[in-house]
Amino acid sequence: MDNETEQENQGGKQAYNFQIQPQTVDFQYRVTMAAFVDILLTAAGYNADHNGFGIRKLNEINSSWVLLRLAVELDRFPLQYEDIIVETWIEEVGRAMTSRNFCIKDKDGKIMGYAASNWAMIDLDTRHAKDLYLLEGIREFTSGISAPIKKPIKLKSVDSEPFDVFKVKYSDIDINGHTSSMRYIEWVSDYFSLDDYRKKQVSRFEINYVNEMLFGDEVSIFANEYEPDDFRFEIRKNGTTSSRARIVFC
């Protein structure tokens, strides 16, 4: 790739504006990680649409996007009613997976943090991954532009006693009939007390989505302080891994 092309190809980068709504903040008026990730996924959806590879387009070939991994690092959390800008772009497109990055800015353009994510395309019937190269033109969005944070890693299994056990309920289920991605984040965020959140701030959040959960599944959640202030989580449904997550405090 020559310099000219490199400069032109920004991976379909666009910026989207959001305002932090009152329902999405915690007791300290800060957006919750669950609600913040929801904003990132909304921006990803807009951008995929804009680039011609949105959910509706994929639905035409009986496919959809699934989020595999996500890492978020924030210097500070946006506050209630704050206006933020989310820039997002494609970094790589492989056959099995594509990577999408995010840069989060305040309304004056000051960078608040970054996020990095990996996505696969699945068949809506088999729920298995499909070859991304079937999407004509998607490889043109390969920009090679990374975000200046560590990429989301494959998190290891967590062995401990579950700190919470319950069943998946009506309010956990989204329009796809699965537990919404936001709930997983709420469940692991709920491991900590208000005092923990008063004293420390989350500096990195990471999640791996492994298996979807359905209504009535028995959920058990495991936690382990892997290193000081580096917590690892595992969410199992009926005994199998559904998701793994990581919360690092600074």
Next chain:
Amino acid sequence: MDNETEQENQGGKQAYNFQIQPQTVDFQYRVTMAAFVDILLTAAGYNADHNGFGIRKLNEINSSWVLLRLAVELDRFPLQYEDIIVETWIEEVGRAMTSRNFCIKDKDGKIMGYAASNWAMIDLDTRHAKDLYLLEGIREFTSGISAPIKKPIKLKSVDSEPFDVFKVKYSDIDINGHTSSMRYIEWVSDYFSLDDYRKKQVSRFEINYVNEMLFGDEVSIFANEYEPDDFRFEIRKNGTTSSRARIVFC
């Protein structure tokens, strides 16, 4: 009151527009009752501000509004991305309580349902009710205009085995340090299965807020089918009544 004044006094009635956001719908693309009530409370907040008696104004005298009772009746539930109009106005203003009604319309002005609510003003330190007549000019909003649904009733105690027991967690707590009003509604809505929601539609929802809940409180939830398709709920914290609710299916 002569006819002229009666026609003029609409209880400070205003109409507000909302769009049903994707995060707020259930597996059938219908707004959840919890999210719908949140829209009503947002409209109530806008209207109180507009009439000069918003939360910020009450905060100046170390007071706030608390919702005591609410009843909602919908012919149909708004769907994802649907634009709706919420009209709201004051019906009565007593010393201990004021009543506010709502009319919900689709974008073409067709009525989808109504809601009726009762509110008290509390002192932010003692959390006790204060005389509403301390608010100069508020009685002028008395319109006497009711909504054509039964007013919210004082719900009776429910005795049964709890169907759910857990502790109040980080994600349940709002900026006031209490469990958010929305969570109570999610918790009772979760008594039913997806099949129940597929087969029947909620025709009336009712809630009484009795006592606030804090982080770490032990919650137990009781349910009873009072009459066929008329379910009554009680939410207790550490053994005392925190809230009662009612869900009627048609």
